[in-house]
Amino acid sequence: MRKFAIILILLVVSLSKAQETGEDKLGAWYMYFGTNKISERFSIHSEAQFRYYETTSNFNQLLLRTGLNYHINSDAIATIGYGYIDTDTTFEDIPNENKLLENRIFEQFILKNKVWKLLFEHRFRFEQRFLSSGSFTDTQHRARYRLQITLPLTKTLFLNFYDEVFLNLQDEIFGQNRLYAALGINVIENLSFQLGYLKNHFNTSNFDRLQFAVFYNPDLRRKNSNIK
Numbered sequence: 001m002r003k004f005a006i007i008l009i010l011l012v013v014s015l016s017k018a019q020e021t022g023e024d025k026l027g028a029w030y031m032y033f034g035t036n037k038i039s040e041r042f043s044i045h046s047e048a049q050f051r052y053y054e055t056t057s058n059f060n061q062l063l064l065r066t067g068l069n070y071h072i073n074s075d076a077i078a079t080i081g082y083g084y085i086d087t088d089t090t091f092e093d094i095p096n097e098n099k100l101l102e103n104r105i106f107e108q109f110i111l112k113n114k115v116w117k118l119l120f121e122h123r124f125r126f127e128q129r130f131l132s133s134g135s136f137t138d139t140q141h142r143a144r145y146r147l148q149i150t151l152p153l154t155k156t157l158f159l160n161f162y163d164e165v166f167l168n169l170q171d172e173i174f175g176q177n178r179l180y181a182a183l184g185i186n187v188i189e190n191l192s193f194q195l196g197y198l199k200n201h202f203n204t205s206n207f208d209r210l211q212f213a214v215f216y217n218p219d220l221r222r223k224n225s226n227i228k
Contacts, residue, residue: 028055029198031213035069036220043069044220045081055210062086067108079108089133103130119150123164141169150184158184160194177201182211190217 034046049063067081083104090098108125123146131138146164153159160182166175182196191214198209 025054025058026208026210027051027053027060028210028212031211033213033215035217038220041071043071045069045079051209060088065104065106067106075112077108077110079106079110081106081108100131100133102132104128117152119152121148121150122146123148142175143167143169156186158186160184160196172203174203180211182213190219191215 029049029051031049032047035043036046037043045065045067047063047065049061050059051061051063052058053060063083063085065081065083067079070078072078083102083106085100085102085104087100087102088098089100105128106125108123110124111122113120123144125144125146127142127144129140129142131140144164144166146162148160148162150161151159160180162178162180164178164180166177167173168175177200179199179201180196182194184192184194186192194211194213194215196211196213198211200207200209
């Protein structure tokens with residue numbers, strides 16, 4: 001366990017020194033994720049994220065996302081969903097506007113596999129983004145790929161790492177890259193927490209973000225079965 005803790009510390013240090021940040025404050029993302037089974041093959045994805053330029057102030061972005069998952073098997077999931085994003089663009093290069101609204105449709109496919117104790121997850125996502133800010137409107141398309149690796153340390157503790165690349169399907173291809181490392185805690189069977197560090201890399205700058213995430217995945221079929 002000590003070796004993996006040292007690796008995590010070295011990764012975080014290397015991330016923090018990779019490039020100058022986009023601002024001189026450490027930001028934070030506070031997140032909730034839920035996957036709720038409603039039948040043998042289907043589940044509902046729910047998600048809420050509150051993103052700040054500073055750890056507890058200077059609001060940056062609200063992200064709400066939901067989707068319908070189809071479980072092909074235990075290691076393959078297909079999803080179609082919708083997202084609503086409200087962004088404060090004070091720090092962005094959008095003249096005369098301070099709010100960017102986005103309605104987003106996405107299609108997603110997840111593959112999972114295990115090697116030794118390492119749990120691998122490959123997430124492929126396509127997004128259709130409908131943007132508006134005052135008189136400005138635009139439609140953009142984007143592809144994303146995330147490789148996530150989870151390492152259980154004990155029945156309660158685990159490490160989580162991922163790297164995700166964003167590719168624009170118009171204009172300049174590279175959009176951004178997110179590199180993440182976290183310590184996770186399994187509280188009960190369907191509830192876990194993660195405290196992590198994210199390096200969000202763009203073409204001209206990086207943003208350092210603390211992340212606190214709650215994962216709550218109750219099986220709704222059990223509740224329905226108890227109703228008579």
